[in-house]
Amino acid sequence: MPELPEVEALRDFLAEHLVGHEVVRVLPVAISVLKTYDPPVSAFEGREVTSVHRYGKFVGIEADGLHLVTHLARAGWLQWRDRLPDGTPRPGKGPLALRVALETGEGFDLTEAGTQKRLAVYVVRDPREVPGVARLGPDPLAADFDEARFTELLAGERRQIKGVLRDQSVIAGVGNAYSDEILHAAKMSPFKPASSLGPAEIGHLCEALRTTLTEAVERSRGLAAGRLKAEKKTGLRVHGRTGEPCPVCGDTIREVSFSDSSLQYCPTCQTGGKPLADRRLSRLLK
Numbered sequence: 001m002p003e004l005p006e007v008e009a010l011r012d013f014l015a016e017h018l019v020g021h022e023v024v025r026v027l028p029v030a031i032s033v034l035k036t037y038d039p040p041v042s043a044f045e046g047r048e049v050t051s052v053h054r055y056g057k058f059v060g061i062e063a064d065g066l067h068l069v070t071h072l073a074r075a076g077w078l079q080w081r082d083r084l085p086d087g088t089p090r091p092g093k094g095p096l097a098l099r100v101a102l103e104t105g106e107g108f109d110l111t112e113a114g115t116q117k118r119l120a121v122y123v124v125r126d127p128r129e130v131p132g133v134a135r136l137g138p139d140p141l142a143a144d145f146d147e148a149r150f151t152e153l154l155a156g157e158r159r160q161i162k163g164v165l166r167d168q169s170v171i172a173g174v175g176n177a178y179s180d181e182i183l184h185a186a187k188m189s190p191f192k193p194a195s196s197l198g199p200a201e202i203g204h205l206c207e208a209l210r211t212t213l214t215e216a217v218e219r220s221r222g223l224a225a226g227r228l229k230a231e232k233k234t235g236l237r238v239h240g241r242t243g244e245p246c247p248v249c250g251d252t253i254r255e256v257s258f259s260d261s262s263l264q265y266c267p268t269c270q271t272g273g274k275p276l277a278d279r280r281l282s283r284l285l286k
Helices: 004-018 147-154 161-166 176-185 199-220 225-235
Strands: 022-028 047-055 058-063 066-071 076-081 096-102 107-112 120-124 254-257 262-265
Touching: 004 047, 004 058, 004 076, 004 199, 004 225, 066 076, 076 225, 147 199, 161 176, 176 199, 176 262, 199 225
Parallel strands: none
Antiparallel strands: 022 047, 022 096, 047 058, 058 066, 066 120, 076 107, 096 107, 254 262
């Protein structure tokens, strides 16, 4: 799933290619992708794009007071086309979900692979009308996000720190991959209870959070939309690298699997050399 760094880079790319241009057609190919009906998606047509924003993992395109907001979910992506194909695509079993065309003949397709269709598109007058946007916590790259703010967010938390970092209502934009990366940088177990963190640990984790995300954004900045997924994968140090050596200490990166996801970590760097055991009980092997 695209997370804050890739979505921020995508926002930059779209701002460069969309702002100042007129949207002449918004064509839903998979009707299930649309999550709103008032205003209709056709109301976005004939408007000039004035800005592009990021809200956590959401991208919002603003055109003369209306906002087209999308969440790419796990298997969705945006494919930019310097020249859109002629004709109207037919609904079917392919990955194409929605097409946006500009007056120049350029535009983009929103596509989604797989059978679980979670890609979402909203046309709204205010981005806060999108439920997922309305519940977002603060952005960790915002100028006012500091250690004091982070400490406030963790106050009273009893969950494991991995789950807290992934909770979009606590911190916007961090998902499964970058929570692994942040915890590795902080040398912290993903199963560590947030309530057990002392001031020094919170400060260290806050620094790892901002540094990891900032560096990932810089690696992605300026890349074409089609290259962002590959850049994310090559930049990850532990996530998705089960069985490979840790780039810091050389220990073997290990994995804990869940029903629909997994996490990766380095035992030496993060858990005192002990492999994480039962994922349901969140205990370490004795």
